[in-house]
Amino acid sequence: MLAISLCLPVSLQAPIDDVVTAGRSAGDWRLGDAAVGTVALQLNAVLANDAFEVPGVEVLRRRKGRTAMRVSSEGGQFFAKRIELRPLRKRVGAALGVQNRLFGYDHGVAELDNTLYVARTTGQAVAPLALGTFRRHGLPQAQVLIQPWLEGYLTLGDAWQQADTVGRRRLLDEVQCLIRRFHQVGLCHLDFNPTNVMVAADDPGEMKVIDCARLIRDVPRPDIASALQVGKMLRSLYGRHESELPTRLNQAREMLAFVTDSPVSAEQDALLVLALRYQLSKTISIRRLVRATGSLDLRSLEVRALRSYKNAALRGCPEVSQVLAALPSAGTRVAATSSAAQRAEEAAMAHCDSGPGPARR
Ligand SMILES: Nc1ncnc2c1ncn2[C@@H]1O[C@H](COP(=O)(O)OP(=O)(O)OP(=O)(O)O)[C@@H](O)[C@H]1O
Ligand SMILES: [Mg+2]
Numbered sequence: 001m002l003a004i005s006l007c008l009p010v011s012l013q014a015p016i017d018d019v020v021t022a023g024r025s026a027g028d029w030r031l032g033d034a035a036v037g038t039v040a041l042q043l044n045a046v047l048a049n050d051a052f053e054v055p056g057v058e059v060l061r062r063r064k065g066r067t068a069m070r071v072s073s074e075g076g077q078f079f080a081k082r083i084e085l086r087p088l089r090k091r092v093g094a095a096l097g098v099q100n101r102l103f104g105y106d107h108g109v110a111e112l113d114n115t116l117y118v119a120r121t122t123g124q125a126v127a128p129l130a131l132g133t134f135r136r137h138g139l140p141q142a143q144v145l146i147q148p149w150l151e152g153y154l155t156l157g158d159a160w161q162q163a164d165t166v167g168r169r170r171l172l173d174e175v176q177c178l179i180r181r182f183h184q185v186g187l188c189h190l191d192f193n194p195t196n197v198m199v200a201a202d203d204p205g206e207m208k209v210i211d212c213a214r215l216i217r218d219v220p221r222p223d224i225a226s227a228l229q230v231g232k233m234l235r236s237l238y239g240r241h242e243s244e245l246p247t248r249l250n251q252a253r254e255m256l257a258f259v260t261d262s263p264v265s266a267e268q269d270a271l272l273v274l275a276l277r278y279q280l281s282k283t284i285s286i287r288r289l290v291r292a293t294g295s296l297d298l299r300s301l302e303v304r305a306l307r308s309y310k311n312a313a314l315r316g317c318p319e320v321s322q323v324l325a326a327l328p329s330a331g332t333r334v335a336a337t338s339s340a341a342q343r344a345e346e347a348a349m350a351h352c353d354s355g356p357g358p359a360r361r
Contacts (some may be wrong), residue, residue: 082144093109184262219291221292228286249276
């Protein structure tokens with residue numbers, strides 16, 4: 001029933017070797033594991049008709065043209081993600097198997113390619129089992145990625161909510177090991193947040209990074225990527241509370257020093273505060289930022305960050321440089337109990353808090 005088809009983007013050839021067309025179905029499937037063939041057939045209806053009421057297919061979430069599903073088949077449980085390809089240039093990108101500004105970064109081919117790369121270089125991604133492509137007028141219109149179902153895992157965000165202080169410390173230790181691994185191989189996950197890290201419920205040491213569509217390899221200065229990832233992750237987990245900034249910065253410094261294996265520089269320090277404080281991606285191209293080779297213009301980054309409505313609450317607050325000037329420099333631990341001066345400083349900043357509850361992203 002499965003016939004070999006040879007037209008495939010070159011970038012995808014390894015290690016998913018066999019390319020199969022499942023019968024007269026709408027989808028062309030590239031299977032890395034023959035056992036997943038029945039899942040592919042199950043998903044053909046989803047792929048062809050945008051019909052999600054298919055036996056064995058449970059929709060977990062639909063968001064921005066992406067539909068996450070759990071598929072139960074005779075071969076077990078699988079995770080599948082349907083990616084709608086819009087606009088037209090992304091359809092061309094998926095057809096050519098390229099990732100760039102013109103043809104888009106987050107089509108199914110990019111996610112497959114990047115996830116395989118992360119799995120190979122870090123061992124901390126879930127290697128995909130298959131990629132299905134549904135074409136219209138000759139061009140890919142939607143793609144489906146199939147991965148093993150992570151049984152007994154939950155998102156880092158959920159694990160964090162459930163953990164006590166000791167559990168949270170352990171999770172942070174593992175997160176810093178994960179960032180260190182990425183640092184060592186020069187990778188930057190552009191959507192590094194608590195929903196895109198999965199943790200085994202019974203072993204926080206078992207972490208997997210998912211959703212690797214937007215990723216940069218061979219970053220020239222991994223310290224920039226790592227500082228951004230440390231800061232963003234802490235901001236996502238704890239929420240943005242200006243009064244807690246000294247504590248959070250201290251934590252971030254320790255994590256970054258562990259990740260880079262060297263003391264935190266003044267530039268890295270400022271980048272940490274930027275990432276802890278601001279949501280950067282709305283008005284700053286993180287892709288361009290982590291590709292920087294020279295020193296950064298941090299003041300202009302802050303000005304741009306403040307243009308975003310997401311950071312509106314921080315307009316009028318002390319600048320990053322002023323915050324840093326008021327705190328002990330990197331390498332000096334902030335005292336566990338606040339001094340009177342520090343409490344006064346915190347009180348002055350308190351009105352800048354963005355509100356209670358951890359931010360998810
Ligand atoms: N292999 C897997 N096994 C079990 N659950 C998974 C697996 N991969 C992802 N999930 C769950 O599905 C959710 C969505 O997955 P993913 O982030 O890849 O999709 P997405 O639609 O691109 O998400 P978003 O765009 O919202 O970040 C994850 O947050 C996680 O809860
Ligand atoms: Mg996600």
